[in-house]
Amino acid sequence: MDEVxxxxxxxxxxxxxxxELEVLHNVNLKIHTGDFLSILGxxxxxxxxxxxxxxxxxxxxxxxxxxxGNDIDxxxxxxxxKVRNKEIGxxxxxxxxxxxxxxxxxxxxxxxxxGLPSPERKKLAGEILKRVGLADKIQNLPNxxxxxxxxxxxxxxxxxxxxxxLLADEPTGALDQKTGSQVVELFEQLNRExxxxxxxxxxxxxxxxxxxxxxxxxxxxxxxxx
Amino acid sequence: MLLESIKMSWDNIIxxxxxxxxxxxGIVIGVASIIALITIVQGATSSISNQxxxxxxxxxxxxxxxxxxxxxxxxxxxxxxxxxxxINGISPTISRKSGIVFHNKVMENxxxxxxxxxxxxxxxxxxxSGRAINILDLESRNQVAIIGSNIVDELYYGIDPVGTDLTIxxxxxxxxxxxxxxxxxxxxxxxxxxVIPYTTALRGLGVKNIxxxxxxxxxxxxxxxxxxxxxxxxxxxxxxxxxxxxxFNMGDMIESFESIMSIMSLLLAGIAAISLFVGGIGxxxxxxxxxxxxxxxxxxxxxxxxxPNIIQLQFIIESIFLSLIGGLIGLILGALIAYVxxxxxxxxxxxxxxxxxxxxxxxxxxxxxxxxxxxxxxxxLNPIDAxxxx
Ligand SMILES: Nc1ncnc2c1ncn2[C@@H]1O[C@H](COP(=O)(O)OP(=O)(O)OP(=O)(O)O)[C@@H](O)[C@H]1O
Ligand SMILES: [Mg+2]
Numbered sequence: 142m143d144e145v146x147x148x149x150x151x152x153x154x155x156x157x158x159x160x161e162l163e164v165l166h167n168v169n170l171k172i173h174t175g176d177f178l179s180i181l182g183x184x185x186x187x188x189x190x191x192x193x194x195x196x197x198x199x200x201x202x203x204x205x206x207x208x209x210g211n212d213i214d215x216x217x218x219x220x221x222x223k224v225r226n227k228e229i230g231x232x233x234x235x236x237x238x239x240x241x242x243x244x245x246x247x248x249x250x251x252x253x254x255x256g257l258p259s260p261e262r263k264k265l266a267g268e269i270l271k272r273v274g275l276a277d278k279i280q281n282l283p284n285x286x287x288x289x290x291x292x293x294x295x296x297x298x299x300x301x302x303x304x305x306x307l308l309a310d311e312p313t314g315a316l317d318q319k320t321g322s323q324v325v326e327l328f329e330q331l332n333r334e335x336x337x338x339x340x341x342x343x344x345x346x347x348x349x350x351x352x353x354x355x356x357x358x359x360x361x362x363x364x365x366x367x
Numbered sequence: 368m369l370l371e372s373i374k375m376s377w378d379n380i381i382x383x384x385x386x387x388x389x390x391x392x393g394i395v396i397g398v399a400s401i402i403a404l405i406t407i408v409q410g411a412t413s414s415i416s417n418q419x420x421x422x423x424x425x426x427x428x429x430x431x432x433x434x435x436x437x438x439x440x441x442x443x444x445x446x447x448x449x450x451x452x453x454i455n456g457i458s459p460t461i462s463r464k465s466g467i468v469f470h471n472k473v474m475e476n477x478x479x480x481x482x483x484x485x486x487x488x489x490x491x492x493x494x495x496s497g498r499a500i501n502i503l504d505l506e507s508r509n510q511v512a513i514i515g516s517n518i519v520d521e522l523y524y525g526i527d528p529v530g531t532d533l534t535i536x537x538x539x540x541x542x543x544x545x546x547x548x549x550x551x552x553x554x555x556x557x558x559x560x561x562v563i564p565y566t567t568a569l570r571g572l573g574v575k576n577i578x579x580x581x582x583x584x585x586x587x588x589x590x591x592x593x594x595x596x597x598x599x600x601x602x603x604x605x606x607x608x609x610x611x612x613x614x615f616n617m618g619d620m621i622e623s624f625e626s627i628m629s630i631m632s633l634l635l636a637g638i639a640a641i642s643l644f645v646g647g648i649g650x651x652x653x654x655x656x657x658x659x660x661x662x663x664x665x666x667x668x669x670x671x672x673x674x675p676n677i678i679q680l681q682f683i684i685e686s687i688f689l690s691l692i693g694g695l696i697g698l699i700l701g702a703l704i705a706y707v708x709x710x711x712x713x714x715x716x717x718x719x720x721x722x723x724x725x726x727x728x729x730x731x732x733x734x735x736x737x738x739x740x741x742x743x744x745x746x747x748l749n750p751i752d753a754x755x756x757x
Contacts, residue, residue, distance in 0.1 A: 198750045219674045226671065237667045250671050253371050
């Protein structure tokens with residue numbers, strides 16, 4: 142299988158004045174196309190830090206990170222924006238939908254930054270919203286949708302550029318158990334269709350539903366067999 | 368992409384109508400005051416310089432203060448000046464106040480002026496009815512008079528004055544014509560005066576000296592040379608005494624008047640520009656507040672693939688929008704103020720294309736200048752920090 146992501150001895154430190162706080166220690170991680178991986182760890186263990194690096198929102202202090210074969214270290218700000226647009230689909234705990242525009246328009250956003258013309262954007266966004274089961278809600282504003290539906294819109298937005306990795310940080314954190322479970326079900330379906338998914342969570346019940354589970358504790362990764 | 372940025376900026380302005388409007392207000396006031404001031408000053412300048420031009424840009428005016436030995440000009444001086452080159456005609460003025468009587472109706476303190484035929488030749492619209500003073504009147508010192516419109520109204524209500532006898536300073540004159548009513552303001556109004564041949568005035572009004580001379584020119588561009596030549600004649604005539612007379616060129620006066628007015632309009636526009644500057648700071652402030660409010664949104668857009676340039680563009684466009692809309696409202700408001708004031712003051716109203724471009728250009732520039740810093744700040748936001756804030 143194709144290697145989508147390869148992290149080699151990734152370290153991340155935060156500096157507060159002269160004080161150095163190393164949050165990730167020599168992280169090694171390989172992910173292949175079609176993987177469904179969950180990263181499980183308690184609060185403060187470095188989950189979000191790792192996700193920011195995977196999502197190219199942040200850069201590691203040391204180590205080598207290859208995404209779809211490209212060394213992230215070589216890229217400038219504009220190229221990184223392009224990578225985020227084309228390679229990564231973000232799903233956030235608090236959905237992060239823009240409140241004043243419709244579900245359809247929210248899903249269109251990444252395509253605007255890809256430079257796609259409006260009719261094609263609308264078509265693609267409509268199709269993907271249908272795929273996540275919201276065909277009849279495309280003109281709704283975010284506050285006219287339930288939490289679960291909002292997260293589906295966010296997942297549609299993450300998928301619309303056909304990214305190499307779907308990256309979800311606590312996607313069920315703001316949802317009740319049942320709705321959260323439905324979101325994970327959607328992830329399972331998408332994975333069966335061939336999508337590569339990384340899901341960050343501190344809920345072991347949720348984490349277990351992935352194909353690979355990786356524990357993170359104080360910035361150290363350990364893969365557990367399932 | 369540009370279109371999308373424009374649309375997003377526009378949506379944001381519409382979504383914050385009241386705040387956007389208040390932000391624009393500074394620009395509105397700035398642009399309105401610039402437009403109003405420039406337009407009013409331009410209107411006043413052209414009205415006044417039209418009136419000054421009516422007095423004649425093509426002449427040199429000589430005013431005599433005199434010396435104890437020679438209190439004014441005589442006919443020899445006039446003859447000497449008329450021998451110079453570039454002279455089209457000379458119109459002397461002798462002036463005094465006198466009482467006038469017609470049919471037992473008396474007017475006191477009327478300005479009686481002695482003039483010659485040149486005065487009437489240089490301006491055909493001077494005469495309303497009857498005939499002008501001619502050379503024969505001057506040579507024979509005829510007792511003829513041409514009277515202003517207010518005198519006609521006061522003494523001749525319902526009667527044609529031409530051909531009647533008018534008593535001026537105890538002497539009987541025949542009225543040969545009337546002057547056209549003039550709208551000119553100040554001392555030069557023709558409405559209240561009586562014009563008689565200056566030769567008659569020299570004898571009959573007890574005035575011995577000519578104190579004022581209008582010298583009409585063939586070629587206005589040579590006016591300065593002609594002034595020098597006239598001085599060459601008059602300075603020896605006054606025995607080289609200083610301050611005996613002045614000779615100045617009307618064209619110069621109009622020029623210097625116009626330059627004073629343009630300096631004044633620049634000055635006023637400068638003051639108005641300060642309010643535009645304050646308006647710009649208002650826009651910058653609103654943009655900064657808006658960026659803080661939308662930190663998460665900016666972070667999200669970056670996570671979805673927006674480059675810093677696109678974020679910067681979006682905010683710059685928003686700020687240009689704010690200031691341009693403010694500028695357009697200001698333009699309309701300023702034009703309206705100028706229009707109403709020009710009617711109230713009684714000057715002409717015309718708004719120039721240059722003024723409109725100035726207003727639009729200024730407000731766009733304010734948008735760019737004061738939008739740049741906030742937009743740059745937004746484009747540099749770290750997406751992680753931005754997303755964490757929620
Ligand atoms: N910008 C920063 N500057 C300094 N320290 C930071 C910064 N961001 C994170 N940290 C620290 O790094 C550690 C890991 O943070 P991180 O957000 O990755 O944890 P997390 O596993 O996502 O926790 P949670 O489950 O609560 O979201 C924490 O101790 C945190 O205080
Ligand atoms: Mg976290």
